[in-house]
Amino acid sequence: MGIKGMKREEFGDNESLDLLNESGSNVLLTTIDDVINWGRKNSLWPLTFATSCCGIEMMATGAPKHDFARFGMEVYRASPRQADVIVVAGTIVNKMAPVLKRLYDEMAEPKYVVAMGACAISGGPFFLNSYCVVKGVEHVIPVDVYVPGCPPRPEALLYGMLQLQRLIETQTMKSRKARNTSHDSK
Amino acid sequence: MEEKVKSIAPDEQQEYVVNMGPQHPSTHGVLRLVVSLKGEIVKNIEPHIGYIHRGIEKMCESITYPQIIHLTDRMDYLSAHINNEAVCLNVEKALQIDIPDRIKVIRTIMSELTRIQSHQLWWASFGMDLGGLTCFFYGLRDREKILDIFEETCGGRMLVSYNCPGGVMYDIHPNFQKRVKEFIKYFRKILPEYDQLLSGNVIFHERSKGIGKLSLEDAISYGITGPSGRASGFSCDVRKHEPYSAYDRITFKEILFTEGDTFSRYTARIDEMWESMNIIEQLIDNIPEGPFAVKMKPIIKLPEGEYYQRVETARGELGVYIISDGNKNPYRVKFRSPNFVNLSVLNHIAKGFKIADLVAIGGSLDLVIPDIDR
Amino acid sequence: MDKIQLGEFIKSIDKDLEIKEGNQYIEVAVPPSKLYLLAKELRDNNKAQFDFLFCLSGVDWGQDIGVVYHLRSTIHNHSIVLKTRTSDREFPHFDSVSDIWKTADFHEREAFDLLGIRFTNHPDLRRLFLDNSWGYPLRKDYVDDINIVSK
Numbered sequence: 001m002g003i004k005g006m007k008r009e010e011f012g013d014n015e016s017l018d019l020l021n022e023s024g025s026n027v028l029l030t031t032i033d034d035v036i037n038w039g040r041k042n043s044l045w046p047l048t049f050a051t052s053c054c055g056i057e058m059m060a061t062g063a064p065k066h067d068f069a070r071f072g073m074e075v076y077r078a079s080p081r082q083a084d085v086i087v088v089a090g091t092i093v094n095k096m097a098p099v100l101k102r103l104y105d106e107m108a109e110p111k112y113v114v115a116m117g118a119c120a121i122s123g124g125p126f127f128l129n130s131y132c133v134v135k136g137v138e139h140v141i142p143v144d145v146y147v148p149g150c151p152p153r154p155e156a157l158l159y160g161m162l163q164l165q166r167l168i169e170t171q172t173m174k175s176r177k178a179r180n181t182s183h184d185s186k
Numbered sequence: 187m188e189e190k191v192k193s194i195a196p197d198e199q200q201e202y203v204v205n206m207g208p209q210h211p212s213t214h215g216v217l218r219l220v221v222s223l224k225g226e227i228v229k230n231i232e233p234h235i236g237y238i239h240r241g242i243e244k245m246c247e248s249i250t251y252p253q254i255i256h257l258t259d260r261m262d263y264l265s266a267h268i269n270n271e272a273v274c275l276n277v278e279k280a281l282q283i284d285i286p287d288r289i290k291v292i293r294t295i296m297s298e299l300t301r302i303q304s305h306q307l308w309w310a311s312f313g314m315d316l317g318g319l320t321c322f323f324y325g326l327r328d329r330e331k332i333l334d335i336f337e338e339t340c341g342g343r344m345l346v347s348y349n350c351p352g353g354v355m356y357d358i359h360p361n362f363q364k365r366v367k368e369f370i371k372y373f374r375k376i377l378p379e380y381d382q383l384l385s386g387n388v389i390f391h392e393r394s395k396g397i398g399k400l401s402l403e404d405a406i407s408y409g410i411t412g413p414s415g416r417a418s419g420f421s422c423d424v425r426k427h428e429p430y431s432a433y434d435r436i437t438f439k440e441i442l443f444t445e446g447d448t449f450s451r452y453t454a455r456i457d458e459m460w461e462s463m464n465i466i467e468q469l470i471d472n473i474p475e476g477p478f479a480v481k482m483k484p485i486i487k488l489p490e491g492e493y494y495q496r497v498e499t500a501r502g503e504l505g506v507y508i509i510s511d512g513n514k515n516p517y518r519v520k521f522r523s524p525n526f527v528n529l530s531v532l533n534h535i536a537k538g539f540k541i542a543d544l545v546a547i548g549g550s551l552d553l554v555i556p557d558i559d560r
Numbered sequence: 561m562d563k564i565q566l567g568e569f570i571k572s573i574d575k576d577l578e579i580k581e582g583n584q585y586i587e588v589a590v591p592p593s594k595l596y597l598l599a600k601e602l603r604d605n606n607k608a609q610f611d612f613l614f615c616l617s618g619v620d621w622g623q624d625i626g627v628v629y630h631l632r633s634t635i636h637n638h639s640i641v642l643k644t645r646t647s648d649r650e651f652p653h654f655d656s657v658s659d660i661w662k663t664a665d666f667h668e669r670e671a672f673d674l675l676g677i678r679f680t681n682h683p684d685l686r687r688l689f690l691d692n693s694w695g696y697p698l699r700k701d702y703v704d705d706i707n708i709v710s711k
Contacts, residue, residue: 063326236689
């Protein structure tokens with residue numbers, strides 16, 4: 001059956017997203033919303049950003065066995081101006097944090113962030129007694145989806161990207177505007 | 187007014203500094219190269235590293251010896267098993283424990299599978315850097331077969347942590363021998379096809395023959411080991427000079443070339459894959475019976491002193507230097523990583539070539555950046 | 561040459577050097593003033609020919625700070641360990657061997673970065689991993705209350 005054939009109810013306990021979906025709105029605006037969201041979620045292009053071991057698992061997700069491209073993440077863009085989502089795969093250290101912030105600022109709206117791996121979520125195995133590891137990438141940029149694992153299996157990363165697609169599906173014009181202005185860099 | 191305007195004659199070029207920044211598709215990680223160019227010719231390269239420096243050596247001073255193994259996994263993650271083996275061998279040597287044969291043979295088979303898997307990923311990304319995206323898909327497709335074998339026995343795909351001081355964590359799966367033999371039969375048929383994809387291609391020959399020559403004296407002086415050093419004629423294979431685990435009971439060839447350019451580094455790695463398959467075939471049928479781990483004390487304390495262990499990873503010689511003062515945490519751990527040394531020669535061999543050749547040279551040196559920064 | 565012959569060879573170069581038999585290799589304790597000449601002799605002498613420096617580590621011994629050199633000869637297949645130390649913790653400095661073995665270039669920069677050991681005559685001594693305002697993390701008296709739990 002595969003992941004795409006799963007019913008929404010079996011997908012997990014993200015009930016807040018479902019409540020958002022049921023709240024309802026003007027018929028014309030919801031149709032436009034649906035079309036925009038459908039276009040956005042089915043062609044998310046990631047940025048080539050991998051610092052350490054999770055990067056290899058991200059490459060393995062793009063490899064023929066667990067193919068990334070069948071969900072729309074067709075090409076990896078090297079330039080942040082052309083990318084939609086940044087998958088932070090690997091540990092972020094103090095020297096790399098300003099670079100990551102700059103890459104994030106250079107991306108154009110709408111942009112999303114997936115924190116992949118234990119190191120990006122909370123510092124991972126380097127949490128204790130390391131003098132220069134940033135303990136979680138959310139100290140630097142706002143995160144949408146967390147994918148746990150060290151390194152996460154390719155199937156886990158695919159599940160995380162599908163959750164991101166669900167998140168995009170439930171956005172309306174109002175919530176999108178609120179999201180975009182809430183994390184402007186000061 | 188006219189004297190204030192400086193005019194540059196057409197044939198006098200100025201040096202232009204380009205930053206191949208930490209985020210770049212072809213630097214294989216977070217390596218920043220500040221390249222000064224004259225036209226398209228490279229004049230000087232300055233690597234800036236430290237973008238993934240996690241302080242592993244300092245962390246090792248506050249954790250116990252079995253916990254160090256999980257950190258060494260994440261240094262050079264493509265030879266994770268061999269890194270673990272280095273620390274385990276060092277601890278076992280210090281405690282003077284005799285390891286049964288079964289463990290040695292299992293460790294050797296896993297090391298050679300790791301070597302093949304690492305070279306497959308190298309081949310995939312080298313081809314992709316030069317522009318042949320097909321290599322990426324072919325290489326990673328077959329690497330999945332080895333990762334399936336690892337997952338069945340060790341539980342992890344790439345970062346296995348299968349070794350522990352005194353042996354291995356679990357016994358091998360009953361399917362292990364069958365799957366390894368199937369894989370070798372399959373890979374023997376398909377490796378010539380891969381090799382032909384790049385080495386039968388005239389564009390690849392033009393881009394790699396004569397590019398980035400490294401002489402034998404420079405290889406020894408800079409300390410370049412591994413396939414990059416052996417392609418220049420430096421006989422440095424630790425498996426031959428100081429055999430460990432089961433390497434003293436098998437026969438294999440050490441791959442040496444003399445030209446030292448990108449093409450011979452490429453061919454050295456392809457030939458190493460053939461040799462690894464030969465080694466596995468010699469061992470896979472006769473795995474001796476016995477225990478899979480020796481009983482150790484719950485808290486491991488090494489006697490006071492200094493211990494050094496060298497192993498051959500897929501990229502060169504890894505050295506683990508442990509200074510112990512008798513406690514359960516080491517006093518100082520130093521990892522002599524092969525990629526750190528291999529990076530230092532990049533400036534020397536890429537001078538005078540074009541910037542597109544720099545990508546080919548960097549790819550043929552096979553750098554993994556977290557191993558440089560530790 | 562085996563360990564005993566190496567010991568006699570070192571004594572023949574300089575009688576005053578202390579030689580200790582370690583677990584694996586023979587260890588020579590060298591005062592900082594004699595380091596460069598001994599290193600050059602070890603590389604150039606025909607009986608020794610130590611042309612492969614395979615590890616250079618900075619160590620903080622508690623009271624002293626020192627450097628440990630692991631050398632190997634690719635021609636004669638023997639290895640030796642050189643150790644130097646100084647008790648000057650404010651400004652530890654040794655002679656650089658980067659013109660004898662070119663691999664020492666990067667290794668000495670790393671020792672400078674993490675321990676603060678300076679090497680005279682080094683072509684380009686700059687910090688490698690960390691930036692200039694950081695302390696020297698690998699020293700035993702490095703204090704970082706936020707990140708490091710000290711026992």
